[in-house]
Amino acid sequence: MTKLLSSSPEPSTAYDKARDDTIGAPLWLLAELTYRCPLQCPYCSNPLDFASQQKELSTDEWRDVLHQARAMGAVQMGFSGGEPLVRDDLEELVAEARELGFYTNLITSGLGLDEARILALRDAGLDHIQISLQAADEEMAAALAGSKKAHAKKLAMARAVKAAGYPMVLNVVLHRHNIDQIDKVIALCVELGADAVELANCQLYGWAHLNRAGLLPSRSQLDAAEATTQRWRQQLAAEGKDMRLLFVVPDYYAERPKACMGGWGAIFMTVTPDGTVLPCHSARELPMTFPTVREQPLNSIWYESFSFNRFRGDEWMPSPCRECDERHKDFGGCRCQAYLLTGDETATDPVCGLSPQHGLIEAARAEAAADNRSVAELTPRNKRESQVFCRE
Numbered sequence: 001m002t003k004l005l006s007s008s009p010e011p012s013t014a015y016d017k018a019r020d021d022t023i024g025a026p027l028w029l030l031a032e033l034t035y036r037c038p039l040q041c042p043y044c045s046n047p048l049d050f051a052s053q054q055k056e057l058s059t060d061e062w063r064d065v066l067h068q069a070r071a072m073g074a075v076q077m078g079f080s081g082g083e084p085l086v087r088d089d090l091e092e093l094v095a096e097a098r099e100l101g102f103y104t105n106l107i108t109s110g111l112g113l114d115e116a117r118i119l120a121l122r123d124a125g126l127d128h129i130q131i132s133l134q135a136a137d138e139e140m141a142a143a144l145a146g147s148k149k150a151h152a153k154k155l156a157m158a159r160a161v162k163a164a165g166y167p168m169v170l171n172v173v174l175h176r177h178n179i180d181q182i183d184k185v186i187a188l189c190v191e192l193g194a195d196a197v198e199l200a201n202c203q204l205y206g207w208a209h210l211n212r213a214g215l216l217p218s219r220s221q222l223d224a225a226e227a228t229t230q231r232w233r234q235q236l237a238a239e240g241k242d243m244r245l246l247f248v249v250p251d252y253y254a255e256r257p258k259a260c261m262g263g264w265g266a267i268f269m270t271v272t273p274d275g276t277v278l279p280c281h282s283a284r285e286l287p288m289t290f291p292t293v294r295e296q297p298l299n300s301i302w303y304e305s306f307s308f309n310r311f312r313g314d315e316w317m318p319s320p321c322r323e324c325d326e327r328h329k330d331f332g333g334c335r336c337q338a339y340l341l342t343g344d345e346t347a348t349d350p351v352c353g354l355s356p357q358h359g360l361i362e363a364a365r366a367e368a369a370a371d372n373r374s375v376a377e378l379t380p381r382n383k384r385e386s387q388v389f390c391r392e
């Protein structure tokens, strides 16, 4: 049987000191149960080499991760992937998390769900379900997801989730190929009875970064989509409907970078399918080695590891962040974005208008403006890599 690490010796004095002085507990645990997925979206945030990762954690190993994270103070827990429903122990893990006192959220495409599983997850204590939609219509959704049946299945499962009494968030990743459908997308979400809708412009990591020039919308597309969202907000309020609409602008059109993950190693940790622990879902793309729960207890990884301490505080910051009044607000932006754009993970995020490399963002927008590829010409996530991922 796999050696479990929660029975490891008590944490060292160094760990206790670090915890008491400056480092808070992780509040959020994202469990990426698997990279397996029946869909092949060209904006997937999974790493490009997902198919070559080590074998997935077993049920017992995941249980141990949950116990360790909860003991450290984590309270929010997301199950994601890939498609977490591919794991037939999902219900068991949800029950364990709930028993430990986590608030649990399932982030899913809806594929792999059926009425029986919805009820089993409810019995296990699942608090919340987030289903992703690709588009308003079947044709565009099929082109993006690589599945003709997925859209109808998602709609049926969204209805079943509401019928089972769950609070439901619908998530629609926006990009230049579907953003002009936003009016129909919101109307569909209203019809499905969503409690909240995340209209999130594509974050350009993983496969989305590979397809960046073919995904980034134009400024006029963005402006029109924001205006439509605002009109819907007013209409819903006038009708007394309580559906929240969140519109997330793409970083490449922002003036300042986002405070990614609330700061590196500040409140959030991701455990990937093979047990690697990351401060964000994309950090695997950085030229760093991250520890795994198979080798090291979670509290030691969080408080003591080189990788989690690498970008805490502001000692590591270059100019202009080092002298900037906003450095404790956005922490110099996103480390993964800085690396993907500049090749230097310590650079100021080029999204920032004060960055000496901000021209890279302008160049990316110009490159996108000249890109006329259709959805079919983008690289779907599993075209280059095998879908095979070993669980045992």
Ligand code: SF4
Pocket (backbone or CB within 6 Å): 256, 257, 320, 321, 322, 324, 325, 326, 327, 328, 330, 331, 332, 333, 348, 349, 352, 353, 354, 355
């Ligand atoms: Fe943030 Fe650095 Fe830009 Fe200042 S210079 S706003 S700290 S990214």
Ligand code: FES
Pocket (backbone or CB within 6 Å): 260, 261, 279, 280, 281, 282, 283, 333, 334, 335, 336, 337
């Ligand atoms: Fe990794 Fe922002 S996504 S630090």
